[in-house]
Amino acid sequence: MRIGELSERTGTSRRLLRYYEEQGLFTSQRCANGYRVYDPQLVDRVLQIRGLLDTGLPTRIIKQILPCLDTPRAIVVSDATPQTIATLDRELDRMTQRIECLTRNRDAIAKYLDAVRANAQPNALAAS
Template identity: 65%
Template structure:
């Protein structure tokens, strides 16, 4: 598929898709005419990458954990250092705190909506 289609399906700007390619986060094939050819599997991968970036992970860490998203048996430990492990643990804990906050906010919003609906009925 072309970059425009991938962009539309993932809601990621073409500029960011090119950035992901430059950072080694996605691998893109080329057609005989030199145009990029985005594989169908990249749709899910790009969504995962965006989520990890939104969670605050740097691209160097994302590049290392991407194999876990596709096939956990394809994990490579050659680059694992105590620093990387520590960074991953910190990011995991940060994500857990964010999930807890988002869950509380969602539950509060649900309660507020329920109250609003109750007022509208009465």
């Protein structure tokens, strides 16, 4: 697929896709006319990259952990510096806190909806 289709399918601008490629987060092939051609499997990879960026991880760290998302896993730890490990520890803690917060919010919304639905059913029967 060409860059426009990858952009459309991922909701990521062409400029950002080029930037991700420059950062070594993925590669493309080049046609004879110089156009980039992307593997359709990159849709999932770009969405993973965007999700990791949304958590606050920089692209240099994302590049290091992307192999953990592949199957089979090809994890290389030789380039893990103490700073990288500390950054990932902080981000892991931050993500865990965010997940816990989201879980509490989801549960509260579910309880609210249950109460609203339980209250709405008798009112709906009375209206008919």
